Amino acid sequence: MKKLALVAAMSGLVTMAFQHASADGILISSSDFNSYLKDAKAGDVFTVFPGNYFLTSTVQLKGNGTLRKPITLKPVKPGTVKIFVPKTVGFKVTGKNWIIEGFDIKGFCKTDSDCEHAFHIVGNADDIIIRNNTLTEFNAAIKANGDGKGASTQFPDRVRIENNTIYNSSPRNTNRSVTPIDVVGGKHWRVKNNFIADFAKTAGNKISYGAFLKGNSSSGLFDQNLIICEWRHTGGIRLGLSFGGGGTGQQYCERQNCAMEHSRGVIRSNIILNCPADVGVYLNKSANTKLINNTILNTAGVDVRFPTSSAGFAGNIIEGRIKDRDNGVHQDFGNLVAKDLSDLFPGAENFDLTANNIAALKYLPTKYVGLDYCTGKKQTRWHGAMQQPITCDIRQRLQTIIDKEKQSR
Numbered sequence: 264m265k266k267l268a269l270v271a272a273m274s275g276l277v278t279m280a281f282q283h284a285s286a287d288g289i290l291i292s293s294s295d296f297n298s299y300l301k302d303a304k305a306g307d308v309f310t311v312f313p314g315n316y317f318l319t320s321t322v323q324l325k326g327n328g329t330l331r332k333p334i335t336l337k338p339v340k341p342g343t344v345k346i347f348v349p350k351t352v353g354f355k356v357t358g359k360n361w362i363i364e365g366f367d368i369k370g371f372c373k374t375d376s377d378c379e380h381a382f383h384i385v386g387n388a389d390d391i392i393i394r395n396n397t398l399t400e401f402n403a404a405i406k407a408n409g410d411g412k413g414a415s416t417q418f419p420d421r422v423r424i425e426n427n428t429i430y431n432s433s434p435r436n437t438n439r440s441v442t443p444i445d446v447v448g449g450k451h452w453r454v455k456n457n458f459i460a461d462f463a464k465t466a467g468n469k470i471s472y473g474a475f476l477k478g479n480s481s482s483g484l485f486d487q488n489l490i491i492c493e494w495r496h497t498g499g500i501r502l503g504l505s506f507g508g509g510g511t512g513q514q515y516c517e518r519q520n521c522a523m524e525h526s527r528g529v530i531r532s533n534i535i536l537n538c539p540a541d542v543g544v545y546l547n548k549s550a551n552t553k554l555i556n557n558t559i560l561n562t563a564g565v566d567v568r569f570p571t572s573s574a575g576f577a578g579n580i581i582e583g584r585i586k587d588r589d590n591g592v593h594q595d596f597g598n599l600v601a602k603d604l605s606d607l608f609p610g611a612e613n614f615d616l617t618a619n620n621i622a623a624l625k626y627l628p629t630k631y632v633g634l635d636y637c638t639g640k641k642q643t644r645w646h647g648a649m650q651q652p653i654t655c656d657i658r659q660r661l662q663t664i665i666d667k668e669k670q671s672r
Contacts, residue, residue, distance in 0.1 A: 290339070296322040305360070306332035313343035317371070321352045328360030330390060341365040341395065345671065348401075351377060356384045356419075357410070362392045367671065370400035376437040379403060386410030387417040394425040397667070402437055402464075403445040404429050407452075408478070408515065418448035418480075418517050423455070428664060430460040434498055438467030442508070447478035448517040454484065458660065460491040463499040470500045473535075475508035477524040477547070479517040485530045487636050487648070489657060491614075492538035492562070503535040503562065507547025507572075523571050524548040531555045532634040532648045534616070534657065538562040542583070546572045546591065554579055556633025558647040560604060560611050567591035577631035580604070580624070580647035597626040599646045614658045621651045 288308030291299045294316045299309060303326030328334040338344040345367045346353065353368055363382070370378030381398045384391055384407040398404035405424060409416040429443040441464040446452055459473045473490040476483040485504050492501035507524035516524075524547050535543040535557065543562035546552055552574040559565065564583025567574050572591035582604040585593055605611065607618055618624055628643040635641075636648040637655035645651050 288335075294319055300324060300326070300336070302326070303334050303358075305329045305334065308335045308337075310337055310339045311344045311366075312339055315345045315347065317347045318350060318353060321350055322354045324354060324356045324361055324363075325358045327358045330360060333360040333362050333390075333392070334358070335362045335364075337363070337365045342367070342667075345369065347371040348378060348381065351379045352383045353381045354383070356382060356388045356391055357386055359388060360390045361388075362394070364392070364395045367397045368399075368404075372400075374437075375402065375435040376439055379439065380406040382406070384419045384422060386419065388419045388422075390421045391419065392423045392425070394423070394427065397428045398443070399429070400431055401443075402435055402439050402441050403443065405444045405446075407445070407449060408447040409517065414518055416448075416517070416519075418450075418478075420450045421452075422446075422449065423453045424457060425453070426456045428458045430458070430494065430664075431462060433496055434463035434465045436465050438464070441471040442473070442475060444474035445472075445508075446474075446476045446480060446483075447511060447515055448480050449476070449478075450481050452476055452480065452483045453486065454488060455486040457488045458491075458664070459488060460494040461496055462492070463496070463501055465499065468500075469498075470502070470509065470541075472502045472505050472508055472545075475505040476528065477506065477508045478511040478515055479520050479523060479525075480506075481526045481528075483525060483528045485528075485533055487531075487634060487639065488533045489636075489660065490533060490535045490543075492536070492543075494537070494661075500540045501538050502541045502545050503538050503543040503559070504530055504533060505545040505547065506530075506549035506552060507545065507568075510547060522548070523550050525552070526550040527552075529553045529555065530557060532636050532642065533557045534636060534648050535559045536561055536611070536614070542566045543581075546574055548572055549574070553577070553631065555631045556642050556646070556648055557581075558616065558636075558649065559583070560608060560616075564600070567593045575631070577629050578626055578633055578642075578646050596629045596631060597646075599624070599626070614661060616649065616657065617653060618651070624651055 292312040372378035543559035544565040568588040570590040574593040577596035633642040
């Protein structure tokens with residue numbers, strides 16, 4: 264730690280002369296991010312000089328951008344800035360219209376319970392974009408919730424979480440919530456093209472989720488994400504994606520109404536793998552939900568739970584079952600559901616999703632349209648997240664992550 268801190272300090276000294284401006288905007292060259300960002304205004308672009316940075320306090324993103332002039336925080340060059348967070352929260356976002364992209368952010372705490380969030384998005388922090396970051400060693404790397412009292416509490420809306428890589432090197436020794444994307448309240452969240460893996464906890468109830476939207480949130484979208492509950496370590500009870508999670512205390516729900524945890528949500532074109540102790544998708548008080556063209560393998564399947572949960576399933580591949588629990592209901596529109604699909608996907612254990620019988624994946628088009636996980640183009644002819652023949656290999660994506668780890672050591 265001392266060696267890395269020295270590198271960070273030297274980086275700051277070398278670049279002291281360049282603190283104020285650059286061709287791309289305002290250049291940050293020391294770990295005291297707050298001294299640069301405290302007066303951020305619409306249209307500002309903050310670029311961070313390459314190097315390692317140890318945060319000495321939570322970075323406060325309070326300024327307000329606009330839709331046309333957001334406030335941007337990014338490295339001078341993507342992949343050259345590593346930020347170590349020895350605090351409960353790395354970045355607290357309370358302002359509107361921020362774009363934060365291109366960082367490698369790592370929790371660096373003495374105990375797992377101390378490293379909670381890389382980003383905490385709070386209150387009226389609408390129209391935030393968090394993209395192209397690598398977030399590791401946090402309990403809930405991205406956390407969002409309301410701010411205020413009673414029915415007047417404000418929640419972040421229209422937040423986009425895109426193209427991030429989020430995982431932990433080992434199960435978290437904590438009884439706190441372990442969910443890489445943990446969102447309570449808010450409307451029109453978009454969680455797209457992220458890699459989320461190896462989230463687990465060894466204390467408390469030992470239950471963890473890859474991502475959930477809950478707390479009377481609405482109109483959320485999980486789209487083209489790769490979720491691997493067990494990638495390089497195992498254990499605990501790990502669930503993939505959820506609307507509703509484990510439920511919310513009434514005081515934390517939007518409008519203090521938890522009759523529905525989520526409504527009008529869409530789970531589309533995701534690949535969810537290796538959640539052997541529980542389901543790949545859990546719908547808890549989730550009304551008017553659509554699950555379209557997902558590939559869910561080596562999990563218990565999908566649960567639709569409680570009377571307020573209703574879902575339409577179209578074109579999915581689900582190894583396991585779809586189960587209506589406690590009076591939840593669903594409709595089936597041409598899904599491929601089987602207890603065991605290992606014969607159809609013989610390489611799935613090694614993350615090769617090539618089917619040995621493409622004809623078995625064809626289905627009739629419906630009014631539900633998915634996307635191809637690889638290209639993002641419309642998907643209407645095939646079961647699952649990938650059109651046939653497959654045009655990308657998730658093994659390459661995993662190897663890229665491993666190679667990046669090796670380079671940063």
